[in-house]
Amino acid sequence: MTAIEVDGVGKSYTGRKKRTDALSGVRLSVPSGGFVSLLGPSGCGKTTLLKCMDGLIPVTEGEIRVGGAPITGPGRDRAFVFQDFRLLPWRTVLGNVTFPLEGTVSSRAEREEIARRHIEMVGLAGFERHHPHELSGGMQQRVGIARALAVDPDILLMDEPFGALDAQTRELMQIELLRIWELTGKTVVFVTHSVDEAIFLSQRIAVFSARPGTVAAEFEVPFAYPRDEHAVRGDSRFTGLRHDIWRLLKGDTHAFSE
Numbered sequence: 001m002t003a004i005e006v007d008g009v010g011k012s013y014t015g016r017k018k019r020t021d022a023l024s025g026v027r028l029s030v031p032s033g034g035f036v037s038l039l040g041p042s043g044c045g046k047t048t049l050l051k052c053m054d055g056l057i058p059v060t061e062g063e064i065r066v067g068g069a070p071i072t073g074p075g076r077d078r079a080f081v082f083q084d085f086r087l088l089p090w091r092t093v094l095g096n097v098t099f100p101l102e103g104t105v106s107s108r109a110e111r112e113e114i115a116r117r118h119i120e121m122v123g124l125a126g127f128e129r130h131h132p133h134e135l136s137g138g139m140q141q142r143v144g145i146a147r148a149l150a151v152d153p154d155i156l157l158m159d160e161p162f163g164a165l166d167a168q169t170r171e172l173m174q175i176e177l178l179r180i181w182e183l184t185g186k187t188v189v190f191v192t193h194s195v196d197e198a199i200f201l202s203q204r205i206a207v208f209s210a211r212p213g214t215v216a217a218e219f220e221v222p223f224a225y226p227r228d229e230h231a232v233r234g235d236s237r238f239t240g241l242r243h244d245i246w247r248l249l250k251g252d253t254h255a256f257s258e
């Protein structure tokens with residue numbers, strides 16, 4: 001089943017003096033329970049597309065359908081994970097994860113029970129009473145992921161979620177994310193600048209051309225899950241895929257991390 005269908009989407013930002021065409025003619029299909037990454041040069045509209053999928057901003061052309069129905073705005077079937085975490089600094093870990101439940105779950109005890117379950121799922125049991133400033137970047141992003149999962153969305157929209165983390169933490173978080181994805185069966189759309197990260201995590205990679213962004217090519221990743229990082233990186237198919245993606249990107253940009 002298809003979770004998200006991006007059908008001929010264009011998006012322009014119109015300012016008082018300037019118009020920016022961010023996306024043009026984007027077609028993309030994300031299967032239910034799938035893990036698809038979006039790769040492309042800086043400014044090609046990856047974040048714009050993710051925001052359109054979330055319904056935070058409207059498309060200018062075409063249509064995005066979720067579960068077959070056109071998107072009209074944000075919905076509880078989708079949750080966004082930000083690069084800069086966006087936690088509420090005055091709230092504890094528990095308070096941050098219960099926050100999105102406040103509009104829908106009236107019982108405080110029930111909200112806390114749901115939040116605790118997700119805090120445990122992301123490996124932060126015991127840190128419920130900590131505030132964000134007492135946590136490392138990786139731990140803060142675990143809270144961001146727990147907060148997104150707490151509303152039980154079908155789809156996680158992740159915008160360079162590990163971009164602000166150091167290399168070692170980033171690798172740990174990639175492994176954690178795959179574990180959580182396999183456990184929960186969520187559909188994930190993942191924006192990244194890293195070719196290696198996209199290959200390690202995804203089933204499929206959509207590579208975008210420069211602005212106005214459109215899908216230049218899609219690559220299937222041949223590795224079965226659960227994935228072992230060393231085995232994947234040491235596989236000749238990894239090197240071949242990496243080479244093919246880089247070759248496509250080099251025409252557009254040198255802004256990708258190795």
Ligand SMILES: Nc1ncnc2c1ncn2[C@@H]1O[C@H](COP(=O)(O)OP(=O)(O)OP(=O)(O)O)[C@@H](O)[C@H]1O
Binds near residue numbers: 021040041042049
């Ligand atoms: N609110 C906005 N108003 C006007 N222009 C915008 C707005 N948001 C994004 N843009 C422009 O749209 C284009 C696409 O931006 P977007 O952030 O979606 O790209 P991106 O591929 O996610 O970039 P990066 O990889 O650097 O994060 C850019 O030229 C950007 O300047």
